[in-house]
Amino acid sequence: MPKILVMDDDPDIIDALDTLLGGEGYEVITAHDGEEGLAKIREEYPDMIILDMLMPRLDGYGVYKALHDPQWSEWKDIPIVILTSVSEDVSHRRYELETGVRMEVAAYIEKPIDPDVILEGVRSILEA
Amino acid sequence: MRKELLYEISRSVIAAVGVQNVLWAIVESITKGTKAKGCALLVLSQDGEKLYHRVSYGISPEYIGKGVIEVDDMIRCVLAGESVLVEDMANDPRIQYPEAAKHEGFGSVLSVPMRSYTGVKGVMRVYAGKQRTFSKDEIDFLDSIAELSGLVLEKEEERDRMALEANRAREEVSRMSDERERFLYFIRMVAHDLKAPLAAVESYLKIILKGSTGPTTEKQEVWLNRSVKRIDGMLELISDIVDLSKLEAGLDSPELTPVSWTEVLNSSVEVARGLTEPRGIELENDIEQNLPEIFGSEVRLCQLINNLVSNSARYTSTGGKIAIRAHQVEDNVEVLVEDEGRGIRPEIIPEIFNDFFKGDPESLEGTGLGLSICKRIVEMHNGKIWAESPAPGKDIGTLVTMVIPKGVVCSHIWGKPE
Numbered sequence: 001m002p003k004i005l006v007m008d009d010d011p012d013i014i015d016a017l018d019t020l021l022g023g024e025g026y027e028v029i030t031a032h033d034g035e036e037g038l039a040k041i042r043e044e045y046p047d048m049i050i051l052d053m054l055m056p057r058l059d060g061y062g063v064y065k066a067l068h069d070p071q072w073s074e075w076k077d078i079p080i081v082i083l084t085s086v087s088e089d090v091s092h093r094r095y096e097l098e099t100g101v102r103m104e105v106a107a108y109i110e111k112p113i114d115p116d117v118i119l120e121g122v123r124s125i126l127e128a
Numbered sequence: 129m130r131k132e133l134l135y136e137i138s139r140s141v142i143a144a145v146g147v148q149n150v151l152w153a154i155v156e157s158i159t160k161g162t163k164a165k166g167c168a169l170l171v172l173s174q175d176g177e178k179l180y181h182r183v184s185y186g187i188s189p190e191y192i193g194k195g196v197i198e199v200d201d202m203i204r205c206v207l208a209g210e211s212v213l214v215e216d217m218a219n220d221p222r223i224q225y226p227e228a229a230k231h232e233g234f235g236s237v238l239s240v241p242m243r244s245y246t247g248v249k250g251v252m253r254v255y256a257g258k259q260r261t262f263s264k265d266e267i268d269f270l271d272s273i274a275e276l277s278g279l280v281l282e283k284e285e286e287r288d289r290m291a292l293e294a295n296r297a298r299e300e301v302s303r304m305s306d307e308r309e310r311f312l313y314f315i316r317m318v319a320h321d322l323k324a325p326l327a328a329v330e331s332y333l334k335i336i337l338k339g340s341t342g343p344t345t346e347k348q349e350v351w352l353n354r355s356v357k358r359i360d361g362m363l364e365l366i367s368d369i370v371d372l373s374k375l376e377a378g379l380d381s382p383e384l385t386p387v388s389w390t391e392v393l394n395s396s397v398e399v400a401r402g403l404t405e406p407r408g409i410e411l412e413n414d415i416e417q418n419l420p421e422i423f424g425s426e427v428r429l430c431q432l433i434n435n436l437v438s439n440s441a442r443y444t445s446t447g448g449k450i451a452i453r454a455h456q457v458e459d460n461v462e463v464l465v466e467d468e469g470r471g472i473r474p475e476i477i478p479e480i481f482n483d484f485f486k487g488d489p490e491s492l493e494g495t496g497l498g499l500s501i502c503k504r505i506v507e508m509h510n511g512k513i514w515a516e517s518p519a520p521g522k523d524i525g526t527l528v529t530m531v532i533p534k535g536v537v538c539s540h541i542w543g544k545p546e
Contacts, residue, residue, distance in 0.1 A: 012328035016335050023340040112330030112359070115338040 002126050003027040003044060007037035007063065008052035008083060013111065017050065020115050021122065034058025038066055041075050048126060050109075052083045064103050079106040079125050083113075134272065135245075138279040147284040148183070154277055155185040158254060162266065165234060165257040169242065169277055170197060171250040172207065179203065179251060182281075187232070187255070194228040206239045207248045211267050213238045215259045235259040240270050242278035249278040312377040319370045323363060330359045361492060368497035371431070372483075375504045387426045389419035389461050393454050396433035400452065403438055408446035414453040419461055420534035424509050432505045435498045436465040436528050442493060443469030443526075460511075460531045468525040472517040480515060506530050 004026050006017045011032070018028045029044050031037035033055045041049070053060035060082065067076055082105050106125045109118055141150050155167040166186030170179035179197040197203070202222040206212050214220045215236045217229040229237075235258040242249045252274040254262075262270070336344065337352050344352065393415045404411045433452070440450045448468040455462055472480060472487060479485050481503040484496040506513040511532030519527040 010324060010328055012325075013331060016328070016331040020335050020338070020340050111327040112363075113327075113334060115335050115340065 001025050001027050002047040003029060004048045004050060004122065005029050005031065005037065005040055005044065005046035006050045007031045007034065007055065007060070008050075009033055009055040010052070013052070013083070013113070016113055017118070020113070020118065024119060026122070034060065034063040034066075037063055041067075041078070045075070046078060048079050048081065048106075048122065050081045050083055050122075051105075061103070064105070079128075081105065081107045081109055081121060081125065084108055084110050134276045135279050138276055138283060142280060142283055147280055147287075150280050151183040151277065152185070154273060154280075155183055158252075158270065158273060159185045162254060162262075162270070164254045166255045168192075168253045168255070169250065169281075170253060171281065172199070172248065182250070191228055191232045194225045197224055200224070203239070203251060206241050206251050209241055209243070209248070211238060211240045211271060213262060215261065233257055236261075238262050238267070238270065240267070240274040242274045242281065244275070244278035244282035246282060249281040252277055309377055312373040315373045316370055316377075319366045319373075323366050326359050326363055326366075330356055330363075333359070358492070361495070365495040365497070368495045368501060371501050372497060372504070375428075375501065375508070384423065384425055386421050387424050387429060388421050389429075389454065390415065390417055392426055392429045393419070393433065393452065393463070396430050396437070397452060399430070399434050400437040400441075400450070403441045404450055407441060407444075409441055409444050410447075410449040412449055412451040414451070416455045419454060419456055422461075422509065422532070422535060425505075428505045428508070432502050432530070433463070433465070435502050439494075439498055440465060440467035440469060440526070443467065445469075456534065457531075460533050463530045463532070464527060466519050466525060466527045468519075468522075471519075471524055471526055472515060474517070477515055477517060481513070506532065509533075 004021055006014055006021075006028060007030075008014050008017075009032055014030045014032070018030060021028050029040055029046060031040045035058045037049075037051070038058070040046070049063075051060045051063055058066075064080065066072055067078070067080075080103075082103065107121050109121055138150070145153075151169060155169060158164065158167040164186070166184060168184035168187055169182045171182045172179060177199050179199065181192050184192060199207070200222070202212055202214075213236060214222060217223045217234050217237055218226050220226070223229060223237075232255075234255045236256045238254045238256075240252045240254070242252050252270070254270060333352050333356050335341065337349065337356070393413075397411070397413050397415070401411055437450060437452065444450055444467045450468075451464070451466045453464045453466070476485075476487055480487070481499050483500045485500070486494060486496040503513055509532045511530055513528065513530045515526055515528045517526040519525040
């Protein structure tokens with residue numbers, strides 16, 4: 001089964017996603033900040049990363065930038081789903097406009113987590 | 129009468145040439161006109177114990193620098209309103225610096241009070257080269273000029289005081305505006321911290337409802353769904369508060385760009401479809417393509433249209449219709465959102481754009497902030513927004529009209545004190 005790395009500093013979000021995705025048979029690995037996440041990427045070679053933006057030590061954007069550095073070229077094609085905290089709101093476009101941060105990622109998914117939305121997103125990205 | 133006349137003269141002369149120039153003209157004219165050796169205006173210190181040189185003519189810097197004049201009995205007489213003549217400066221015990229006067233070549237000195245509306249401002253002194261007397265007419269005339277000088281000095285004090293007050297007021301405004309910004313920032317931070325736990329709780333509830341943690345009873349399911357709804361309401365309220373505080377604090381510059389109205393409306397229609405389709409509401413759109421560009425906030429304009437459509441969708445039942453229309457009318461872009469909902473009672477129409485106003489205060493839906501956010505966004509773009517209900521020509525529904533000038537420069541700080 002595909003391996004999904006969930007990176008979020010909120011232990012409840014990690015627990016919720018672990019239960020949801022694990023229940024669907026995915027292998028879920030977790031990290032509580034960007035630095036731990038990068039270490040897990042190196043060790044585990046996940047098939048997909050679900051990435052929270054606001055995290056201590058190294059935030060989601062920091063992880064995104066690191067993966068686009070030439071020394072990470074081995075892992076650069078892992079699809080990323082950005083988990084926007086509700087403050088970053090409604091749409092991908094709104095997030096870009098308000099923060100001035102633009103990222104090429106597979107999808108943006110909002111919190112609170114809607115199980116159908118996230119499962120459908122994960123399925124379609126992994127099948128692509 | 130004399131005082132009023134002098135006051136009027138002083139006012140217009142000061143306005144024309146400035147305080148310092150008026151004082152210079154006075155001391156020079158007095159010296160020349162009375163064939164004196166010099167003339168000085170000495171101003172009373174705040175504590176009333178000393179006289180300081182303010183301006184003079186025909187007097188050497190050494191004499192001016194001789195020292196401060198203490199208010200003694202003779203000066204107290206002058207300050208009380210009496211003109212005092214000292215005929216022999218070098219030998220009169222009332223003179224505080226007789227040596228300097230002798231050295232300067234002064235014979236006698238006439239001291240005249242500089243009266244004003246609020247009291248005596250100081251002393252005008254006319255120095256003669258030899259021992260001389262002044263006639264009553266001369267003293268009267270000098271008394272008038274001294275009074276004019278007093279009024280000029282008073283005017284200057286008043287001007288300085290006003291400048292100081294204006295400065296204080298400016299500082300106060302800037303301090304309040306800093307405080308306001310700190311407060312708005314605080315609200316945003318609190319709101320943000322409230323959202324994270326709510327989002328986590330709702331995520332759990334939705335996963336339980338999905339069945340990932342095992343089966344739920346019917347009752348549990350109803351209550352879990354209601355809990356999700358209540359949390360959604362709370363999240364919506366927090367989002368609105370964050371939006372309001374952002375709008376109040378002024379938008380960040382990355383948000384302000386040239387914006388295509390057509391693009392804003394087309395993408396808003398897409399978002400609106402996501403709201404109307406699941407509810408079986410028809411969405412009609414009639415958007416003029418190539419609408420003018422404006423410099424403003426794409427995010428906020430999209431939010432504006434989405435707020436209005438989601439309001440309409442809330443009150444329009446299945447099978448009803450919502451229409452979004454946009455056209456250029458003269459120098460404005462006119463955007464209309466019309467629904468076939470139950471409408472707004474006429475008596476509450478004037479209030480619907482107020483903060484926290486809810487047509488039905490009992491309703492759990494809506495935060496009462498949606499329309500007030502809309503109003504702020506429209507006004508930031510120098511536009512106007514209003515509602516009509518029932519929609520013109522119909523007996524149901526509501527029509528909301530926004531008129532925003534084309535090519536507008538968004539005033540990026542809303543409601544900030546000048």
